[in-house]
Amino acid sequence: MLSLHGKHSVIISRIPVMQNGLGGVMTRHFPDFELTYCSSLQELTLLQLRRADVIIADIRAPDAIIKSEEERMKHFGDMAAYFRALWDRRSKESPKFDLVSMLAHSEVNKNMTPMEFLGTLTLLIVGGNDTTRNTMTAAVMGLNENPEQDALLRSKPELIPALVAEAVRYHTPLMHMRRTTTADVELRGRKIAKGSKVVMWYISGNRDEERIEDPDSFRIDRNKPRQHIGFGSGVHRCVGERVAELQLRILWEEILTRDMRFEVLGQPKRLYSHLIRGLLTLPVRIIN
Numbered sequence: 088m089l090s091l092h093g094k095h096s097v098i099i100s101r102i103p104v105m106q107n108g109l110g111g112v113m114t115r116h117f118p119d120f121e122l123t124y125c126s127s128l129q130e131l132t133l134l135q136l137r138r139a140d141v142i143i144a145d146i147r148a149p150d151a152i153i154k155s156e157e158e159r160m161k162h163f164g165d166m167a168a169y170f171r172a173l174w175d176r177r178s179k180e181s182p183k184f185d186l187v188s189m190l191a192h193s194e195v196n197k198n199m200t201p202m203e204f205l206g207t208l209t210l211l212i213v214g215g216n217d218t219t220r221n222t223m224t225a226a227v228m229g230l231n232e233n234p235e236q237d238a239l240l241r242s243k244p245e246l247i248p249a250l251v252a253e254a255v256r257y258h259t260p261l262m263h264m265r266r267t268t269t270a271d272v273e274l275r276g277r278k279i280a281k282g283s284k285v286v287m288w289y290i291s292g293n294r295d296e297e298r299i300e301d302p303d304s305f306r307i308d309r310n311k312p313r314q315h316i317g318f319g320s321g322v323h324r325c326v327g328e329r330v331a332e333l334q335l336r337i338l339w340e341e342i343l344t345r346d347m348r349f350e351v352l353g354q355p356k357r358l359y360s361h362l363i364r365g366l367l368t369l370p371v372r373i374i375n
């Protein structure tokens with residue numbers, strides 16, 4: 088079994104170097120979600136990112152990859168069947184270091200209802216996939232727009248964790264979540280009645296000038312880089328936070344080890360969504 092470092096190395100080494108218009112390389116060719124879910128590269132290719140794309144697709148988008156909810160349900164069915172087979176395989180095998188194996192062997196999760204099973208996997212796919220891959224692209228963009236930060240990173244690789252935190256804050260790949268209030272509350276003079284549906288805009292909080300100094304700048308030398316709400320807060324705070332940070336840290340360690348540089352050649356193509364701040368493609372030239 089390859090270590091995470093090993094898996095990232097394999098994927099990075101597959102990227103064609105000095106090729107223009109690498110649409111989607113950063114967003115599509117680093118399927119990080121699978122790196123933690125599966126024990127083999129073969130499975131990694133089987134669990135196509137398309138599943139996540141379908142789950143979050145807005146069917147009203149001009150370039151939607153699915154055109155109806157029926158189509159989405161068909162994909163859900165295929166996905167459930169795929170994961171059920173993977174789950175069954177994992178539960179029969181001895182425990183392995185991947186999330187499906189850990190869930191399948193855990194006392195709490197091993198007897199989920201079909202709806203709980205599908206809900207859990209859907210959350211893990213979207214939660215663990217779109218967020219992390221978009222943060223990768225966001226870091227490339229942030230460093231390109233701020234060459235002095237890129238130089239700083241290369242002279243001080245110990246700033247990689249701060250780069251990861253800053254990319255999550257600055258980009259905020261998951262822009263909001265909705266909650267229903269369980270009590271009457273007053274917030275900055277506004278009364279919100281019990282039972283109201285409220286939206287928490289993490290993307291706004293992450294640019295709050297009262298809490299974050301110079302919030303509209305991309306800076307990897309902040310005093311407390313992890314003080315942001317890109318992973319949410321409270322009981323539903325992201326369960327994958329540490330996994331995401333680990334993956335992103337390893338990715339940048341591998342990139343710096345190879346002295347790989349990215350030159351952004353044009354504007355990104357953005358995902359049509361109010362939930363995921365997604366970058367579908369970003370043309371880059373990779374230099375090393």
Ligand code: HEM
Pocket residue numbers: 123210211214215216218219222255259260261264289316317318319320321322323324325326327328330331
């Ligand atoms: C940069 C990467 C990531 C970002 C920015 C991110 C962000 C978030 C946010 C904002 C929430 C909502 C928190 C709330 O409701 O208050 C969340 C929840 C969640 N995330 Fe992440 N996430 C990331 C990576 C991951 C990864 C790698 C996984 C799984 C391996 C994951 C799994 C989940 C799950 C299962 C939830 C639901 C937790 C719950 O409702 O109790 N996320 N994430």
